[in-house]
Amino acid sequence: MTWRAAGAGLALTLLAAPASARAPRAAGFAELPGWASEDHAAAFAAFRETCGAARDPAMGGPCRRARTAGSLTEAAARAFFEDNFSPDPAAGSGVLTAYFAPEYPARPRQDGEFSAAVRPPPRAGGPQPDRARIESSPAPDALAWMRPEELFFLQVQGSGVLVFPDGRRMKALYAGTNGRPYLAIGGPMRARGLLPGEVSAQSIRAWLAAHRGPQADAVMRLNPRYGYFRLAADDGRPPSGSARVPLPAGRAVAVDPAFHAMGELLWIDADKPVLPGAKPAYRRLVVALDTGAAIEGPVRADLYLGEGEAAGDEAGRVRHELRLYRLAPR
Template sequence: MRAAGAALLALSLAACATPRYAPAPGPAGGPPPPFTPPGRPQPEPPPLRVIEVAQLPGWAADNHAEAFAAFRATCQAAKEPAMAQVCRAAKASPLLSAQEARRFFETRFRALETPGEGVLTAYFAPEYPARTQPDGTFSAPVRPKPADLVNGQPYAPRDEIEARPADDAIAWMRPEDLFFLQIQGSGVLTFEDGRRMKALYAANNGQPFVGVANPMRDRGLLERDNTSGEAIRRWLADHRGPEADEIMRLNPRYAFFRLAPDDGKQPVGSAGVPLPPGRAIAVDLSHHAHGELHWITAEAPVLRGAFPSYRRLVTALDTGGAIKGEVRADLYLGLGAEAGAEAGRVRHTLRMYRLMPRGAAP
């Protein structure tokens, strides 16, 4: 879903989207290394901190039975041999009680702290109305992948694509809804005859993702603590036309879609398995692997109306174009407007711990 390039969110708008400037080349996703004069010994990397799972901050308060059910349903995404062995044990087991599930994790894993702090954002699978023909409100075409687009190569930016005829449109949406669908990477469309179809990511134009929250804040269009996805979408709807178009075109990335019947299931992430709401994260795959199990603890929200903290066990099952860095995660929260309202307010300071099977080398 978000592997799509996507899966970017309202919050991605506000948070993920902020470009990070590095003054000089350095390790992927982080700052450049400190300068060491020639002839001097290189600084030692910080020691790895390994703790017992039971010592994780907030561990006792998690819903361990729910966490186990999600892990059991998706752990086949892990390819590392020690994780695959734990996965086989989970799948051979029935669903466990909260106490049994807690013991399962505590006896089979230890926790490796990921150094530093980062950012937690969130995303969701939207549900939007659509039309088979355009009108004054439903004026934005949902476009299929162009025949001349080659994945991995730069293609035309958003403004050039939007200027082209849309004879091959597969649906028509309100412009602000399409903008958010492209950020999320997939969703469900309901047509005027009642048909429900999944809009599935097909490709993107290879242009960088640029968030619109910061420019809107800097222009005085939104208050500093009110750049949630919900607030952005409301402003775009209220200013539909040239004003909203100008803001949306600040983001040159453009996503293309295909339609499929709605099966009522959760979307599939880049790991190839359905995303369990609240238990799946999108990560930077240059730092992490599909199927990794992580404990996240996220606090100090900056957006109005956000939950104060998120502490839970999650699995890396997706990725996204705006998810960059080692301590960076995008939490999948589910389908529909309620999930979208929550997701759009998530921008928290994040710490991450990777759960390693006992016996595996850190």
């Protein structure tokens, strides 16, 4: 697990929503919701670049044909998928969330604002303490220092880019956790009346920033899981997921590996957003290229939306009812 192992989609700061029993049915591609309006050429480009990560031997033929074909027109790309795959609907419905590659300011030394240590993993041996004990311990080996609420969100996302005052950019890469369970803080915050309005990633982060110090620390410590990092030079490439290939923005998802193989081609049909300001629907071809600690179940996906603030704003509002189709090689 290289990218999403530390956390879940930003919208999972809400309480989990139960899946409904409604099962999709499709006799073919024509019946897939949104298939006719898909950007098949863009989907084909993403498949061609990532299909080498597929674990299913049956994907070998379509992958070779895609790489031999090179770039395709919209019509040819649609024909490629329809000729090489058939849609297999998963029973029931679940939840679509989203994630992104965040970019945060950092400092090489601690100060009053940048007071949270980006820590490397400890030496192996013995049980790991919870978040509260880790944060209250000295950090002589700190890799960098961040605002506490931004470090918390970096740990939820799993990795990101740190920008230092001298312009230096470093990737903060997932390096493990303390092994404690992940607890989404949105539900407890709502129950305590801390967020009387919209409960979203943006509102949670704004509250934590406004109450930086003991109040915000107490809320963040409701989540006992703590993430460790390693730093590497920012090479400008997209982050890699569990499949160890760069994640194409808008075309990669994190899934539960108990139900989906890496490199699997999927059609997502997601609508009925929960959060205000969200897009009404996400219907597109995606590739399973990542995993996440809270991404569990056969109809559960976390859509990677790219890097930067705009991707983060969108990701924080994605919590849609999901129907999922596996595109099985013919």
